[in-house]
Amino acid sequence: MLKDITLGQYFPGNTVIHRLDPRTKLIFVLLYIIALFNAKGWAANGVMIAVTLLSMAISHISLKNIFKGLKPMMFIIALTALLNLFYTQGTPIREGWIITWEGIERSVKMMLRITLLITGTFLLTYTTSPMALTDGLERLMNPLKKLHVPVHEMTLMMSMALRFIPTLIEETDKIMSAQKARGADFETGNLIERAKALLPILVPLFVSAFRRADELAVAMESRCYHGGEGRTRLKQLHFTGIDFVALFLGLLLVAGIFVLKHYGL
Amino acid sequence: MAVLSVENLTHTYSVGTPFQKTAIRDVNLTITQGESICLLGHTGSGKSTFVQHLNALLQPTSGLVKIDGEDINKDKYTRRDIKRRVGLVFQYPEYQLFEETVAADIAYGPKNMKLPKDEIEDRVREAAGFTGVDVSLFDRSPLELSGGQKRRIAIAGVIAMRPEILILDEPTAGLDPAGSRTIMENIRAYREKSGATVMIVSHNMDDAARYAERLIVFSEGTVWMDGSPEKVFARTAELSEIGLDVPMAAELAEALRRRGIPLEGAIYTHEQLLNAVRRAGAVPAC
Ligand SMILES: Nc1ncnc2c1ncn2[C@@H]1O[C@H](COP(=O)(O)OP(=O)(O)OP(=O)(O)O)[C@@H](O)[C@H]1O
Numbered sequence: 001m002l003k004d005i006t007l008g009q010y011f012p013g014n015t016v017i018h019r020l021d022p023r024t025k026l027i028f029v030l031l032y033i034i035a036l037f038n039a040k041g042w043a044a045n046g047v048m049i050a051v052t053l054l055s056m057a058i059s060h061i062s063l064k065n066i067f068k069g070l071k072p073m074m075f076i077i078a079l080t081a082l083l084n085l086f087y088t089q090g091t092p093i094r095e096g097w098i099i100t101w102e103g104i105e106r107s108v109k110m111m112l113r114i115t116l117l118i119t120g121t122f123l124l125t126y127t128t129s130p131m132a133l134t135d136g137l138e139r140l141m142n143p144l145k146k147l148h149v150p151v152h153e154m155t156l157m158m159s160m161a162l163r164f165i166p167t168l169i170e171e172t173d174k175i176m177s178a179q180k181a182r183g184a185d186f187e188t189g190n191l192i193e194r195a196k197a198l199l200p201i202l203v204p205l206f207v208s209a210f211r212r213a214d215e216l217a218v219a220m221e222s223r224c225y226h227g228g229e230g231r232t233r234l235k236q237l238h239f240t241g242i243d244f245v246a247l248f249l250g251l252l253l254v255a256g257i258f259v260l261k262h263y264g265l
Numbered sequence: 266m267a268v269l270s271v272e273n274l275t276h277t278y279s280v281g282t283p284f285q286k287t288a289i290r291d292v293n294l295t296i297t298q299g300e301s302i303c304l305l306g307h308t309g310s311g312k313s314t315f316v317q318h319l320n321a322l323l324q325p326t327s328g329l330v331k332i333d334g335e336d337i338n339k340d341k342y343t344r345r346d347i348k349r350r351v352g353l354v355f356q357y358p359e360y361q362l363f364e365e366t367v368a369a370d371i372a373y374g375p376k377n378m379k380l381p382k383d384e385i386e387d388r389v390r391e392a393a394g395f396t397g398v399d400v401s402l403f404d405r406s407p408l409e410l411s412g413g414q415k416r417r418i419a420i421a422g423v424i425a426m427r428p429e430i431l432i433l434d435e436p437t438a439g440l441d442p443a444g445s446r447t448i449m450e451n452i453r454a455y456r457e458k459s460g461a462t463v464m465i466v467s468h469n470m471d472d473a474a475r476y477a478e479r480l481i482v483f484s485e486g487t488v489w490m491d492g493s494p495e496k497v498f499a500r501t502a503e504l505s506e507i508g509l510d511v512p513m514a515a516e517l518a519e520a521l522r523r524r525g526i527p528l529e530g531a532i533y534t535h536e537q538l539l540n541a542v543r544r545a546g547a548v549p550a551c
């Protein structure tokens with residue numbers, strides 16, 4: 001079922017990581033990505049794996065959920081691995097073969113890097129509600145407002161999009177079921193037939209998406225929404241002790257990876 | 266003819282996530298040809314989940330659904346064929362309309378069954394007749410009609426497939442009393458003419474009392490009671506405990522009895538109440 005897609009879905013919980021300020025988590029993920037792209041040797045990659053597994057353990061996110069989220073990305077990961085496997089110069093594993101020892105190492109590291117990258121960002125969205133995430137993003141990008149970047153509008157659009165993804169998925173599921181009950185067939189037939197079969201889903205979906213957008217606009221207007229100017233928040237964001245600890249650990253991670261890189265590990 | 270049986274049916278949503286939820290558990294039922302059934306239960310009791318198993322839209326987490334003794338989930342062909350024999354009209358079906366014209370939308374189901382063109386036209390006309398969709402609407406866009414009209418078109422779209430078992434999930438939700446009554450009368454007429462089994466999911470006790478011969482009451486995902494309206498509505502107190510009402514007429518009869526007016530027999534429809542009051546000779550003096 002469509003609903004089983006966990007991509008970017010929030011898993012409520014009450015672990016330390018869930019309770020961190022969203023800004024902390026955003027910055028931490030940024031640091032994590034910087035570290036990841038500078039992890040060259042096996043030792044550095046080992047550190048990254050350890051950090052990722054530890055974060056998963058602390059936030060009670062199981063490997064199963066991560067794998068579920070990784071599934072749609074499998075193709076990209078496999079493709080990158082294959083390309084690296086065949087297009088890396090070096091010593092062939094046997095005389096006359098194009099596969100090289102360097103190629104194998106590169107493709108394993110590439111797979112690892114992409115997997116860790118996706119896992120890291122998933123951990124962010126799994127442990128942070130969309131609302132908190134966009135709130136944090138808006139606060140972090142606040143300085144850009146001075147440059148007349150419409151930060152508030154952008155984050156508002158983002159939070160609305162995030163808010164409505166599950167609704168739209170649910171609705172798609174419902175419409176699909178209803179059309180299946182009328183004998184619709186989405187699984188067989190050639191490409192044109194299959195594209196045609198989507199029409200009975202897309203039309204009602206668009207109709208209802210527009211209706212929802214309309215209703216939302218009216219609801220916001222009737223509650224006097226008039227942009228971000230002077231708007232206060234129900235949930236104020238506060239840095240606490242654990243946030244500073246987390247940020248410190250993030251910086252430590254980056255520093256450590258750079259040290260390892262320096263020594264070529 | 267079609268006999269649908271449900272054995273130890275359990276369904277759990279989102280297995281293995283924090284949102285895991287067992288919507289129905291261990292349901293056993295048999296539905297025979299020609300029955301008129303009303304499925305009752307408070308909101309969230311699993312009615313919609315249950316009916317989606319009857320035409321293989323949802324697969325059981327455990328348990329079986331059989332038609333004439335054969336598992337409907339055996340393979341993808343049985344899953345497809347069951348949708349032609351068991352027609353399901355969803356809650357708020359008007360949102361599923363998509364064709365350019367009303368006639369084309371009603372024809373969508375029969376078309377998927379790959380019927381010949383003139384047969385499709387016959388069925389569209391017949392289904393529209395059953396649900397009171399006027400021929401003059403056939404060339405209009407379904408999206409520009411009223412909510413009540415859309416509802417009829419959506420129901421016609423399922424009836425046009427001539428299912429042996431017709432299931433409607435809250436067909437009258439959100440309609441005014443007059444609109445609801447005509448839809449219920451239409452469904453009744455359809456059942457009498459076609460001999461199909463009809464199962465209606467409803468919150469409305471008066472509808473249940475009036476149109477069904479068998480009531481199945483769900484509570485917390487299990488079958489709480491299964492029997493005739495008399496039997497079910499006799500348990501007023503327990504019904505209200507699981508969040509359901511009794512029909513207005515039953516309540517009124519109960520109140521009258523408490524005031525010493527001797528009403529005989531089981532009373533749960535307006536007609537029965539009226540007759541009982543007449544028989545008791547208690548004409549209110551006002
Ligand atoms: N797609 C789904 N995913 C997860 N949980 C669901 C899903 N659909 C229903 N549920 C849950 O299953 C339970 C039963 O829902 P269901 O829709 O079958 O109830 P219902 O009796 O039809 O209620 P209503 O009278 O409000 O229509 C509810 O607790 C609901 O939250």
Ligand SMILES: [Mg+2]
Pocket residue numbers: 312313314356434
């Ligand atoms: Mg329901």
